Amino acid sequence: MxxxxxxxxxxxxxxxxxxxxxxxSEPFINNPYNKRQELFTQKVIRGEIYSADGVTLAETxxxxxxxxxRVYPCARIFSHIVGYTGHGTAGIEATANFSLLRxxxxxxxxxxxxxxxxKSPGDSVYTTLNYELQLQAFDALGHYxxxxxxxxxxxxxxxxxxxxxxxDPNTIAEDWEELVDETNDRSELLNRATQGRYPxxxxxxxxxxxxxxxxxxxxxxxxxxxxxxxxxxxHKTIHCYNNVRHGDEDxxxxxANSCNSAYASLGLGLDLTAFxxxxxxxxxxxxxxxxxxxxxSSFVLEEGAQTSAVMETSIGQGQxxxxxxxxALITCAVAxxxxxxxxxxxxxxxxxxxxxxxQYTGKEYGRLLSSEEAAVLKEYMGYVIEExxxxxxxxxxxxxxxxxGSAEFSTSSKASHSWFTGFAHQDGKPxxxxxxxxxxxxxxxxxxxxxxxxxxxxxxxxxx
Amino acid sequence: MTNLIVEVxxxxxxxxxxxxxxxxxxxxxxxxxxxxxxxxxxxxxxxMYLLHLSAYLAVYAVTDxxxxxxxxxxxxxxxxxxxxxxxxxxxxxxxxxxxxxxxxLLIGFIILTRLSFEDAVRQYVIAVGAFVLTLPVPYxxxxxxxxxxxxxxxxxxxxxxxxxxxxxxxTSYGAKLSLKVAGIxxxxxxxxxxxxxxxxxxxxxEKTDFIRVCAATAVAAAHVLILVLCRDLGGALIFFITYxxxxxxxxxxxxxxxxxxxxxxxxxxxxxxxxxxxQIRVLAWRDPLSVIDNEGYQISQSLFAIGTGGWxxxxxxxxxxxxxxxVKEDFIFSAISEELGGIFALCLLMVCMGCFFLxxxxxxxxxxxxxxxIALGLGVVYGFQVFLTVGxxxxxxxxxxxxxxxxxxxGSSLLASMMMFAIVQGLYVMRQxxxxxxxxxxxxxxxxxxxxxxxxxxxxxxxxxx
Numbered sequence: 025m026x027x028x029x030x031x032x033x034x035x036x037x038x039x040x041x042x043x044x045x046x047x048x049s050e051p052f053i054n055n056p057y058n059k060r061q062e063l064f065t066q067k068v069i070r071g072e073i074y075s076a077d078g079v080t081l082a083e084t085x086x087x088x089x090x091x092x093x094r095v096y097p098c099a100r101i102f103s104h105i106v107g108y109t110g111h112g113t114a115g116i117e118a119t120a121n122f123s124l125l126r127x128x129x130x131x132x133x134x135x136x137x138x139x140x141x142x143k144s145p146g147d148s149v150y151t152t153l154n155y156e157l158q159l160q161a162f163d164a165l166g167h168y169x170x171x172x173x174x175x176x177x178x179x180x181x182x183x184x185x186x187x188x189x190x191x192d193p194n195t196i197a198e199d200w201e202e203l204v205d206e207t208n209d210r211s212e213l214l215n216r217a218t219q220g221r222y223p224x225x226x227x228x229x230x231x232x233x234x235x236x237x238x239x240x241x242x243x244x245x246x247x248x249x250x251x252x253x254x255x256x257x258x259h260k261t262i263h264c265y266n267n268v269r270h271g272d273e274d275x276x277x278x279x280a281n282s283c284n285s286a287y288a289s290l291g292l293g294l295d296l297t298a299f300x301x302x303x304x305x306x307x308x309x310x311x312x313x314x315x316x317x318x319x320x321s322s323f324v325l326e327e328g329a330q331t332s333a334v335m336e337t338s339i340g341q342g343q344x345x346x347x348x349x350x351x352a353l354i355t356c357a358v359a360x361x362x363x364x365x366x367x368x369x370x371x372x373x374x375x376x377x378x379x380x381x382x383q384y385t386g387k388e389y390g391r392l393l394s395s396e397e398a399a400v401l402k403e404y405m406g407y408v409i410e411e412x413x414x415x416x417x418x419x420x421x422x423x424x425x426x427x428x429g430s431a432e433f434s435t436s437s438k439a440s441h442s443w444f445t446g447f448a449h450q451d452g453k454p455x456x457x458x459x460x461x462x463x464x465x466x467x468x469x470x471x472x473x474x475x476x477x478x479x480x481x482x483x484x485x486x487x488x
Numbered sequence: 489m490t491n492l493i494v495e496v497x498x499x500x501x502x503x504x505x506x507x508x509x510x511x512x513x514x515x516x517x518x519x520x521x522x523x524x525x526x527x528x529x530x531x532x533x534x535x536m537y538l539l540h541l542s543a544y545l546a547v548y549a550v551t552d553x554x555x556x557x558x559x560x561x562x563x564x565x566x567x568x569x570x571x572x573x574x575x576x577x578x579x580x581x582x583x584x585x586x587x588x589x590x591x592x593l594l595i596g597f598i599i600l601t602r603l604s605f606e607d608a609v610r611q612y613v614i615a616v617g618a619f620v621l622t623l624p625v626p627y628x629x630x631x632x633x634x635x636x637x638x639x640x641x642x643x644x645x646x647x648x649x650x651x652x653x654x655x656x657x658x659t660s661y662g663a664k665l666s667l668k669v670a671g672i673x674x675x676x677x678x679x680x681x682x683x684x685x686x687x688x689x690x691x692x693x694e695k696t697d698f699i700r701v702c703a704a705t706a707v708a709a710a711h712v713l714i715l716v717l718c719r720d721l722g723g724a725l726i727f728f729i730t731y732x733x734x735x736x737x738x739x740x741x742x743x744x745x746x747x748x749x750x751x752x753x754x755x756x757x758x759x760x761x762x763x764x765x766x767q768i769r770v771l772a773w774r775d776p777l778s779v780i781d782n783e784g785y786q787i788s789q790s791l792f793a794i795g796t797g798g799w800x801x802x803x804x805x806x807x808x809x810x811x812x813x814x815v816k817e818d819f820i821f822s823a824i825s826e827e828l829g830g831i832f833a834l835c836l837l838m839v840c841m842g843c844f845f846l847x848x849x850x851x852x853x854x855x856x857x858x859x860x861x862i863a864l865g866l867g868v869v870y871g872f873q874v875f876l877t878v879g880x881x882x883x884x885x886x887x888x889x890x891x892x893x894x895x896x897x898x899g900s901s902l903l904a905s906m907m908m909f910a911i912v913q914g915l916y917v918m919r920q921x922x923x924x925x926x927x928x929x930x931x932x933x934x935x936x937x938x939x940x941x942x943x944x945x946x947x948x949x950x951x952x953x954x
Binding site (some may be wrong): 026037058261 | 802837
């Protein structure tokens with residue numbers, strides 16, 4: 025019996041070892057801490073990166089002398105998401121580093137080229153990125169700084185991700201000194217879509233509303249507020265945009281009007297401990313489920329906070345900071361019946377001959393809100409487009425749901441970041457979520473909304 | 489050219505070692521004529537030396553250091569002497585076990601040469617010394633009759649030794665393991681493992697009444713507790729499992745086995761909640777990448793090595809095994825897997841399993857309960873240690889920081905392992921005597937015995953050397 029017990033233990037160990045080699049080793053090999061990846065560059069020519077619609081995003085050109093140059097044909101358009109290699113790595117170049125440096129040509133061929141000391145062609149990475157949408161987003165953001173994220177909520181596929189200011193990955197080596205110079209405050213290398221942390225402004229009202237729904241599941245429709253253009257409590261006064269008086273509102277109308285007064289007052293009635301817990305369950309103060317570099321959003325409001333902090337936080341000001349990708353993920357959960365799919369950007373990896381060696385289908389992250397809550401928020405976000413701050417987006421070909429925002433980021437000036445986050449639906453096509461932030465511009469409806477509109481138009485105009 | 493040699497030898501070594509492993513297992517299968525067995529052993533030797541030669545071809549090609557060639561020749565000489573000595577002095581010993589021992593030593597030399605030439609040479613010197621010291625052991629096992637009467641001496645030696653470590657030991661990697669005497673540092677627990685097996689065998693071979701079991705359990709518990717206090721969790725586990733298994737086999741009472749495992753599990757839970765270093769180990773096991781900057785660094789590096797090496801390995805000197813902390817001792821298996829390949833590493837594990845089966849096979853055949861328990865205990869110590877180290881570095885179980893016997897760098901570990909193999913050789917020699925005596929006395933019972941052990945799938949005949 026002793027023998028068999030040990031035999032079983034050893035067999036399990038061997039089975040596990042085999043399983044590890046075949047299945048589990050990938051995230052370890054691919055980990056940026058694994059310096060062994062550098063060894064592969066001596067044996068393999070780095071593979072290509074393609075968009076979902078077949079455009080080459082990165083390739084390695086080998087000249088007659090065997091010198092290798094990494095070329096990015098789309099240059100700045102995909103600068104952050106595709107990333108670069110050479111001066112460290114970033115973007116897909118970093119996360120798919122091992123896939124690109126691995127050669128899945130037949131073992132026999134590999135043995136032969138190993139023996140001859142020749143380099144094998146690396147595998148190619150086929151992304152989920154849509155060239156047309158990316159181009160549209162890139163152009164629409166124009167000369168503004170900011171970010172655009174386009175996702176498919178039902179799958180988690182990243183269709184486009186733009187961050188500006190950008191850089192040219194083709195000349196990263198020459199530009200490096202300038203890019204990392206201390207006096208350069210533009211942070212071109214920062215992927216604002218995943219790493220930029222912004223005050224959420226009125227887009228945060230989605231979460232304030234959700235908390236209210238959770239505390240008043242039966243009677244939230246009975247909520248009433250009479251807006252006089254501002255709301256005062258203690259020494260703090262919150263103004264509605266341009267001091268507009270919204271008059272009598274229920275919750276849906278307050279949401280559509282993005283009524284600061286209503287939300288400041290509503291926020292004071294919330295259970296702050298539960299509010300904090302809800303925000304953490306919605307991925308605040310948490311690493312986002314994404315492979316590329318991202319920052320944590322932060323929500324610090326807790327029980328016992330000052331009145332002014334509660335009022336500000338409820339309307340998306342205060343100390344709350346959120347990344348555009350995070351806002352897009354919250355929107356995805358609403359669009360997808362409450363369930364979040366983890367975003368992913370690599371669709372599959374194929375070898376030199378185009379044979380798929382690894383197919384990715386994304387993973388469900390989990391349910392962030394109940395489908396009833398998602399339905400209510402969806403209805404409210406639809407009302408924003410029908411009657412509220414997003415009227416401009418209404419279309420007769422597709423339905424749009426969203427929330428605008430303008431986030432003040434400086435106490436000294438009136439300047440604000442312009443936000444839009446929302447999704448659109450048309451029968452027969454997968455829904456898309458679009459999140460836009462335009463830095464230092466003005467109200468959401470004036471700057472971010474038109475950009476979102478261009479993307480929706482581009483997406484629903486293509487005949488696929 | 490260097491590249492070519494490294495690549496060719498890489499595949500060649502995998503092929504040779506796979507064949508060697510296959511031969512090793514076919515020798516275990518039993519029902520083979522002596523002639524066939526001899527054939528297997530000779531083929532094994534050939535494969536072993538070819539593998540060793542391929543490895544040092546690659547080593548020389550990369551380092552271009554003539555010292556490695558000399559070192560290679562010294563190793564060949566050493567193994568030839570080891571095998572000849574065993575052959576001449578202990579005709580009835582297990583030749584398969586000697587082959588495996590030499591193969592494991594050579595693989596250790598190969599990977600240590602690659603990791604650090606100086607350390608490999610030191611290891612070699614220790615191996616030579618250990619061989620000289622352990623060569624008489626099989627003879628002593630057979631001829632010294634009073635070994636079974638020293639029970640309480642073993643207990644005292646074990647506990648005093650462990651207490652000394654606790655009081656005067658040097659701390660390394662969070663555990664107190666080694667003592668320094670006259671400038672030489674050694675790890676008493678490596679030897680106490682063996683003494684402990686003798687103690688338990690001495691306690692339980694005659695009688696297994698309740699009082700005896702209680703006394704033995706108390707002493708065993710003392711060993712385990714001291715080791716836990718020294719933070720040597722791997723050591724504690726080895727002592728614990730060895731004791732539980734020996735107790736079970738001696739008493740044949742499943743109750744003791746189940747009770748032992750149950751109390752062990754409870755102790756593990758208590759230890760987890762009590763000691764932060766246990767929690768750290770478990771955390772690093774569950775999600776090493778999340779704590780890669782601190783607790784998970786070592787195991788992550790190990791998995792990087794194993795994963796990147798893949799099935800065929802990077803080739804000697806082509807990987808980065810030195811990035812793994814303590815690679816020469818506790819993580820040698822990762823280095824082997826990285827550079828020589830996953831297939832090679834699996835074969836290595838199977839050769840270790842083969843040794844373990846030889847130990848247990850011996851236990852099943854011995855009639856004298858004392859020696860039976862010794863063989864069993866040593867087998868469990870060896871097998872469980874292999875399981876802990878390989879399981880630990882591959883993240884199958886939390887890492888406990890134990891060495892791979894005969895392969896890992898370290899004098900105490902090497903000497904203790906060679907001692908262990910020598911004792912089992914002694915038992916083989918003795919079994920042969922026993923068998924001969926039996927043959928004349930009672931052929932019927934021997935036939936019975938044969939049928940019985942035949943069912944276990946092992947060779948019931950003791951190997952003979954012409």
